[in-house]
Amino acid sequence: AAPAFAEKTKFEFWHGLSGDLGERVQEACKKFNDSQADFEILCTSQGGYDTTLQNTIAAYRAKKQPAIAQIYDAGTLDMMLSKAFVPAKKLMADNGYKIDWDNYFPGIANYYATAGGELLSFPFNSSTAVIYYNMSAFEKAGVTAKPETWEDVAEAAKKLKAAGYECPMAFSFDPWPLMEQFSAIHDQPIATEANGYKGLNAELTVNKTKFIDELKFFKKMQDEKLFVVKTKQLGMDTVPAFTSQTCQITMSSIADHGTVGKTLPEGVKWDVGMLPVFKGTERKKSLVGGASLWVLAGRPEAEYKGAAAFLNFIAQPDMVQWWSTVTGYIPVTKTGFEAMKKNGFYDKAPYKGREIAIESLTLTQPSENTRGIRLGNFTQIRKEISTALEAIYMQNADIQSTIDQAVERSNQGLRRFEKTYAGEKLN
Amino acid sequence: MIQRTPFADALTYGLMILGFLLLIGPFVVVIAGASQSLQQVNAVPFRFMPGTHFLENASAAWTRGDLGHAMVNSLIMATLVTVGKVALSACTAFAIVFFRSPLKHLFFWTVFITLMLPLEVRVVPTYAVAADMFTPFRLLIQFLTGIEIKVEWNLLNSYAGLVLPLIATATGTFLYRQFFMTLPDELAEAARMDGSGPVRFFFDMLVPLSRTNILALTTIMFVYGWNQYLWPLLMVTDPSYKTMMMQLRALLPAENGIPDWNVTLAGSLIIMLPPVLVVAILQRWFVRGLVASEK
Amino acid sequence: MEKRSVFKSTWLPIVFALPQLTLILLFFYWPVAAVMNWAFTLEPPFGGAAEFVGLDNFREVFHDPFYWNSVLVSIIFAVCGALSAIFIGLVLALAVDRQLPGSGFFRFLYILPFAVAGPAGGIAFRFILSPERGLAAILNSIEPDLWNPAKYGSHALAFVIMIFIWKWAGYTFIFLLAGLQSVPRALIEAAAMDGSGPIRRAIDIQVPLLAPTLFFLLVTMMTEGFVGSDTFGMVHATTAGGPNRATEVMVYRIVDEAFHGLNYSGASAQSIVLIGLIMVFTFIQFRFIERRVHYK
Amino acid sequence: MAQIDIRSVRKSYGKTQTLHGVDLIFPTGEFVVILGPSGCGKSTLLRMIAGLEEITAGEIAIGGTVVNRLEPRERGCAMVFQNYALYPHMSVADNIGYALKVAGVPKAERRRRIEETASIVGLSDYLERKPAALSGGQRQRVAMGRAMIREPKVFLFDEPLSNLDAKLRVSMRAEIRKLHQRLNATSVFVTHDQVEAMTLADRLVVMNKGQVEQVGQPLDIYHRPASTFVASFIGSPAMNLMDSRIEGGTVRIGGHAVRLSPAAASLEGREITVGIRPEQVRLSSNGTGVMAVADFVEELGSGRIVHAAMEGQAFAAAIGEEVRVQPGQPIAFELPAEHLHLFDRESGRRIEVEGPAASPVAAVPALALS
Amino acid sequence: MAQIDIRSVRKSYGKTQTLHGVDLIFPTGEFVVILGPSGCGKSTLLRMIAGLEEITAGEIAIGGTVVNRLEPRERGCAMVFQNYALYPHMSVADNIGYALKVAGVPKAERRRRIEETASIVGLSDYLERKPAALSGGQRQRVAMGRAMIREPKVFLFDEPLSNLDAKLRVSMRAEIRKLHQRLNATSVFVTHDQVEAMTLADRLVVMNKGQVEQVGQPLDIYHRPASTFVASFIGSPAMNLMDSRIEGGTVRIGGHAVRLSPAAASLEGREITVGIRPEQVRLSSNGTGVMAVADFVEELGSGRIVHAAMEGQAFAAAIGEEVRVQPGQPIAFELPAEHLHLFDRESGRRIEVEGPAASPVAAVPALALS
Ligand SMILES: Nc1ncnc2c1ncn2[C@@H]1O[C@H](COP(=O)(O)OP(=O)(O)OP(=O)(O)O)[C@@H](O)[C@H]1O
Ligand SMILES: Nc1ncnc2c1ncn2[C@@H]1O[C@H](COP(=O)(O)OP(=O)(O)OP(=O)(O)O)[C@@H](O)[C@H]1O
Ligand SMILES: O=P(O)(O)OC[C@H](O)CO
Ligand SMILES: [Mg+2]
Numbered sequence A: 001a002a003p004a005f006a007e008k009t010k011f012e013f014w015h016g017l018s019g020d021l022g023e024r025v026q027e028a029c030k031k032f033n034d035s036q037a038d039f040e041i042l043c044t045s046q047g048g049y050d051t052t053l054q055n056t057i058a059a060y061r062a063k064k065q066p067a068i069a070q071i072y073d074a075g076t077l078d079m080m081l082s083k084a085f086v087p088a089k090k091l092m093a094d095n096g097y098k099i100d101w102d103n104y105f106p107g108i109a110n111y112y113a114t115a116g117g118e119l120l121s122f123p124f125n126s127s128t129a130v131i132y133y134n135m136s137a138f139e140k141a142g143v144t145a146k147p148e149t150w151e152d153v154a155e156a157a158k159k160l161k162a163a164g165y166e167c168p169m170a171f172s173f174d175p176w177p178l179m180e181q182f183s184a185i186h187d188q189p190i191a192t193e194a195n196g197y198k199g200l201n202a203e204l205t206v207n208k209t210k211f212i213d214e215l216k217f218f219k220k221m222q223d224e225k226l227f228v229v230k231t232k233q234l235g236m237d238t239v240p241a242f243t244s245q246t247c248q249i250t251m252s253s254i255a256d257h258g259t260v261g262k263t264l265p266e267g268v269k270w271d272v273g274m275l276p277v278f279k280g281t282e283r284k285k286s287l288v289g290g291a292s293l294w295v296l297a298g299r300p301e302a303e304y305k306g307a308a309a310f311l312n313f314i315a316q317p318d319m320v321q322w323w324s325t326v327t328g329y330i331p332v333t334k335t336g337f338e339a340m341k342k343n344g345f346y347d348k349a350p351y352k353g354r355e356i357a358i359e360s361l362t363l364t365q366p367s368e369n370t371r372g373i374r375l376g377n378f379t380q381i382r383k384e385i386s387t388a389l390e391a392i393y394m395q396n397a398d399i400q401s402t403i404d405q406a407v408e409r410s411n412q413g414l415r416r417f418e419k420t421y422a423g424e425k426l427n
Numbered sequence B: 001m002i003q004r005t006p007f008a009d010a011l012t013y014g015l016m017i018l019g020f021l022l023l024i025g026p027f028v029v030v031i032a033g034a035s036q037s038l039q040q041v042n043a044v045p046f047r048f049m050p051g052t053h054f055l056e057n058a059s060a061a062w063t064r065g066d067l068g069h070a071m072v073n074s075l076i077m078a079t080l081v082t083v084g085k086v087a088l089s090a091c092t093a094f095a096i097v098f099f100r101s102p103l104k105h106l107f108f109w110t111v112f113i114t115l116m117l118p119l120e121v122r123v124v125p126t127y128a129v130a131a132d133m134f135t136p137f138r139l140l141i142q143f144l145t146g147i148e149i150k151v152e153w154n155l156l157n158s159y160a161g162l163v164l165p166l167i168a169t170a171t172g173t174f175l176y177r178q179f180f181m182t183l184p185d186e187l188a189e190a191a192r193m194d195g196s197g198p199v200r201f202f203f204d205m206l207v208p209l210s211r212t213n214i215l216a217l218t219t220i221m222f223v224y225g226w227n228q229y230l231w232p233l234l235m236v237t238d239p240s241y242k243t244m245m246m247q248l249r250a251l252l253p254a255e256n257g258i259p260d261w262n263v264t265l266a267g268s269l270i271i272m273l274p275p276v277l278v279v280a281i282l283q284r285w286f287v288r289g290l291v292a293s294e295k
Numbered sequence C: 001m002e003k004r005s006v007f008k009s010t011w012l013p014i015v016f017a018l019p020q021l022t023l024i025l026l027f028f029y030w031p032v033a034a035v036m037n038w039a040f041t042l043e044p045p046f047g048g049a050a051e052f053v054g055l056d057n058f059r060e061v062f063h064d065p066f067y068w069n070s071v072l073v074s075i076i077f078a079v080c081g082a083l084s085a086i087f088i089g090l091v092l093a094l095a096v097d098r099q100l101p102g103s104g105f106f107r108f109l110y111i112l113p114f115a116v117a118g119p120a121g122g123i124a125f126r127f128i129l130s131p132e133r134g135l136a137a138i139l140n141s142i143e144p145d146l147w148n149p150a151k152y153g154s155h156a157l158a159f160v161i162m163i164f165i166w167k168w169a170g171y172t173f174i175f176l177l178a179g180l181q182s183v184p185r186a187l188i189e190a191a192a193m194d195g196s197g198p199i200r201r202a203i204d205i206q207v208p209l210l211a212p213t214l215f216f217l218l219v220t221m222m223t224e225g226f227v228g229s230d231t232f233g234m235v236h237a238t239t240a241g242g243p244n245r246a247t248e249v250m251v252y253r254i255v256d257e258a259f260h261g262l263n264y265s266g267a268s269a270q271s272i273v274l275i276g277l278i279m280v281f282t283f284i285q286f287r288f289i290e291r292r293v294h295y296k
Numbered sequence D, E: 001m002a003q004i005d006i007r008s009v010r011k012s013y014g015k016t017q018t019l020h021g022v023d024l025i026f027p028t029g030e031f032v033v034i035l036g037p038s039g040c041g042k043s044t045l046l047r048m049i050a051g052l053e054e055i056t057a058g059e060i061a062i063g064g065t066v067v068n069r070l071e072p073r074e075r076g077c078a079m080v081f082q083n084y085a086l087y088p089h090m091s092v093a094d095n096i097g098y099a100l101k102v103a104g105v106p107k108a109e110r111r112r113r114i115e116e117t118a119s120i121v122g123l124s125d126y127l128e129r130k131p132a133a134l135s136g137g138q139r140q141r142v143a144m145g146r147a148m149i150r151e152p153k154v155f156l157f158d159e160p161l162s163n164l165d166a167k168l169r170v171s172m173r174a175e176i177r178k179l180h181q182r183l184n185a186t187s188v189f190v191t192h193d194q195v196e197a198m199t200l201a202d203r204l205v206v207m208n209k210g211q212v213e214q215v216g217q218p219l220d221i222y223h224r225p226a227s228t229f230v231a232s233f234i235g236s237p238a239m240n241l242m243d244s245r246i247e248g249g250t251v252r253i254g255g256h257a258v259r260l261s262p263a264a265a266s267l268e269g270r271e272i273t274v275g276i277r278p279e280q281v282r283l284s285s286n287g288t289g290v291m292a293v294a295d296f297v298e299e300l301g302s303g304r305i306v307h308a309a310m311e312g313q314a315f316a317a318a319i320g321e322e323v324r325v326q327p328g329q330p331i332a333f334e335l336p337a338e339h340l341h342l343f344d345r346e347s348g349r350r351i352e353v354e355g356p357a358a359s360p361v362a363a364v365p366a367l368a369l370s
């Protein structure tokens, strides 16, 4: 045993959560530090997912990277090809932890695993997009059933409008629900090569899929003043618009479930549902969102021991349950979920409804279109798309040509990425 | 002058008041918003009357942004940038102006060119340098001697890292150069006749005479240092080094939370305050120093 | 202009210049060298061996319509921002220079916005001018979308330009006021004797005599508009380049390309073009400063 | 062409009074020079005539009209400023023509008058130049042209020559004089240079500390200074002034009793100041007289000035080249009675003594023509 | 106390040569004035003595030691600058004592010497003031004090009076003169003002375009200018210079043949320039003589100068007050042969004519002592 006053091995963990969620991460870190005497994890919020990725890259270039970094879904391929990490499996094996890798929901794990199924990073705060309804408003407007399809949503919106609600549904230009989740549940590809899983030569194809129909539908709804754009730039984002009851429906991450519950005034009835599909569509599973934890290469051995201990620690069922309780994130392992279900977590408010996310994620087996997205520079692609959406919904740009152009630009980015990593193989 | 110009006078006052509304109006709005309650600040239309909630909002902002901590860092950073800049640029300008040396033009241009490229544009490689200050030297030594050296000096998450790259620009050097050029030649000559060497001359004459310039530069550099945004955002990953400007983001209403702009505004008011105070206090010298140098 | 050079020493100037030169070499030239290097290679985000691609990055940049869009936005931003800031500064300086009772008070206040960081000002303005609350809400209640920078690119551009003007008008004011005060009083009196009233004098005598100051400010403000560190902060904290790239100035685009696009090489190529542009400006400025003895 | 009447004019800046009541009349067409030491209020007075300075009390009338409340442009005055105050960004033509432009005179007419004026001041070849490209003398002419073109009733000059070097000053003086002869407008010229004042003035006004000390013809003032101030201010080297009292028809100076003219004897017993110009002092031919100790000698080539000490006071005398004086050497001077000026010791005012008037001006022989 | 030897000194700035070989000796304790028009190289020469300017060629020795390679502080010179170059941020005491402070003189000793010096220059009451709060004359005295305190072997003055007004200049000249008498250090004084030069110098050096034109005692130079340059540069109004040639022992000027002294007749046929000072010109008593047309008259009170045109050239004459002259009137002048200066037309050098030397200096009667 180590002497009582031995130096603890310190290592860093950078994450992208801020506000309430950020504090929960700090709490998790504290729990870990309190649980043992050998390691000390230093957890730092970088303010946001994108800055975490930026800062991690800059730090890695400068050889000052943290041991663990929380990287969002969009940065997955960038990480994979970077060679800048220690694969999850290897890390745990090297440090003598036995992990039941199959325990992870495949719908989640696949996003972060190689084609061969080997998990590279640790799913941590996983989410998916859901739709939020203000049930009190629904009642007032005479909407009785929770909408299942976009047609239902349109119907409900009309009634809300008729009942005097200025903003039945709020939406913004976030491609995550609009493009990524929509494509998955409608079984539409986002890119060739199985959304990029099969090779770096993938090309974006959303300009030829039902995504266009969705955009047209939204446009029509917007023209009828049923769907309303809500963004920071306009003064209020979608979720605040929902929680302030300015708007009665919105799409967002299940991660916001906690915040929404806390923010809406007492007595307002609300609910979440799986993202709607178009009528007649056979619904597929949705994509996992949120972020996973990457262990970065190039740190001293001792830090890896600590990192492994930490990752193991937060994967324990009680930690998983705690994490899912205090945030809206879903448990990432089957045992974790089962345990929570068993002790009735999902039955009572305020947690009721969160199971919808698991349901949505596990609805079908992962397929080429629902497994995940494996595209380089995906941050930039999202930006291209959301800029296009902005042009369409704010400035009446033509839908098809605008998306065509965004796709073309995204593909240029993909080609540059391919060239940058010329010779690299996706495994 | 005997002038009966009621029209021109009225116009003058009109313009000055308009200027006041344009330039100071935003402060008024911010102050009003920062002192209102959540309901008031979100009321449409906005009311310009300050409310009574300022302290409450300010303390909420103070906690949310951990501003106490950030304030100390920002003060340290801005002060160090100011002091470093004021001192180093005076030295360089002295070298450039008061010596007949073949190197002076080289020095001059080396420094001058830095005016053309803002930190924003070279921030990534600058980060790499800050992470390992000795890289260039190591590479040079390795190139010259073939010996690989292992020393490293990392400036990330340190005051040195916050400060040094910001000192590496030319603004101050210019201010001093322009000023030194306006000093009469006889001053240095009289000092020489009196037996003073260059170093003595620098400390006995130039430094005391540059007081106005020093104050002008102090003002500019404090504002510049305090207002740095991108560099700390990138460079600081350790929260114990975060600055006020970095915390600006933390003060924005949470992405999906309550639009508590009153807290945000109170916070940004706190963040704006120190440089505004510095400018207000030093403005007389600031103006004189600046203008003298540019003329 | 040369000083009647005084001290003779080879090593002293070196000692005096060394601290700053070292910092500049380390934090300026070395990074700039890296930027140069990246501009001609495809730099992988995480580092490692980079492929030399010659002028490909530049070609890509120049073929990108959005790049030219950002150049245009930058030019509009810099030109409108600079001209308006100077114009407002000039008008205020002319007013304050008349030294009517109370003008000292205004003089004191006008410079204050200069102290406010672009992003901080941006956030304040975001609140003040956000279309659904604050001041603009009043406007929009008259007619919807009368002011909507989230929707109209032109509004958004006007919005960031306004912040720029707000921050810099006080600064130009100071210089112009000093310039006005150095116009010999006798000239004004001579014009008064010649029968010219205050407004006419401003146009005929004062403004023409400010020409050197005006030009100096024009160049300084344009440079500030193109590459000033606050320019990035202002855009970043308010519109983030939107809507639909309407406010994507060159500096913002470079940072965005590097960090969001992880395209260091493209960003570097753009940086170099920007450097070229600023060099042209600086050259003009320098020529001018050295020749500013215009009317003496 | 207008008379200027200045009646009990006072000027205060805040609490400090700068002009303490000035009464003057400048007749039509005269060239009046206001002379006085720096800070005595010359410019202030001039600027009040011009309308550039408010009149605190009293009245100024130009051509019979009280102008106190009129703006500069309404007074019909033109002014030439110390450093000319040319508009540096305008060509010579534009400088000269600016007043007409402001007045809305049509372009062609303006052009005509500019050319006319330029030819009078000899600048026809320089119309397109900027002031910076002109010599000092040419600039002055532009300033004159600018003033002339308005055909003013009154010309005002505020030390227009003080920035020129000695040589140029002499020729500029001549030009101003000629111009005045041609235009014959009432002109008021301010200077603190007594040579300038003497050579230019029809009428000279000597001011001191915000008050008029003396008004009159230049030579008159030179020969009969009204006060010790005027006496010491006009003439170079300055008049020697010595305190004394009249006793038995003589004054005791430098240990010697100098006899006064009989008329002065009536002042018996009065405390006075005696003045004599260095040029009028003579070396005593017999070694007796007013004694002084030579201090040093200024050799001017054309003559020399002995600076001596007489009873501890400075005393200067112009002596011919024929005599050599060593510092420390005692010298005896004669002070001819007809060249003595007497002033009341307390007030400093001149005491006019009938008879031996010091003015030889009356007796000017006509010059034999060739 | 040291002699200054300047041997074949040249100075070039880049390609342009400013001093073309200057040879001068300034004996110990003399007061030497260097006079010349602006840009002639006076300051350059002075600054080379001080060590502020490199010596391109030649040698300067102070007290026998060649100083070419010495630093300013090692040369034992003190300098008073044109605008005094006082240290604006230091008090009078600190200004005066700075050299001692640099030299490491202990504080008490320094204080003592500062007070001593201040009392010599009359500044004891102003020790704590900053230069900005002093009058022009006081500033000059600080500059003098600063130079004196070091007890230098050599005093250098670079136009120290040029910024003062006329009155102050006269008294400052006297002070400098007195100071020199007291300290008796070798002094070199640069000026372009001839009155200053004449009144101050033991020895006068006249320079022109980087060359020494003449060295000598002031009156000697005044009476026997070595060249037309010196002749026209010294004396005010300037000497009249007229081109002519010697024919039959006379020169033809203004339509009149002026007879020369017999000795000059040997120059028969030579192209010369004839000079005469305005003070030596006399009005012709009989209406015949050198004819000129009066242009204008300057009244100086103490006398008057007629400016006339003679064969199209300007001609000045000092006349007494007794005569009235109208512009345009023809006047006849007499030019006394003994006051004519002859110069070679081409080289401008003086032609020395034996016999009727224009210098009356030789015949100075001893002054009768009291
Ligand atoms: N604007 C002012 N405020 C206060 N005092 C003033 C102002 N202008 C002039 N004075 C004072 O009034 C007095 C007279 O000034 P004025 O300019 O008339 O003098 P001046 O005779 O023209 O002197 P100079 O020969 O130096 O031009 C001076 O003592 C001056 O200090
Ligand atoms: N640093 C320099 N570089 C080039 N030329 C110079 C320099 N300093 C002086 N000169 C030239 O040398 C000549 C002599 O200059 P100097 O200053 O000695 O003149 P000066 O006789 O003192 O004139 P002034 O009376 O105007 O002071 C001038 O023509 C001047 O232009
Ligand atoms: O809000 P989160 O954490 O569920 O993440 C949403 C998206 O996946 C981010 O890319
Ligand atoms: Mg005046």
Ligand SMILES: [Mg+2]
Pocket (backbone or CB within 6 Å): E042, E043, E044, E158
């Ligand atoms: Mg000189």
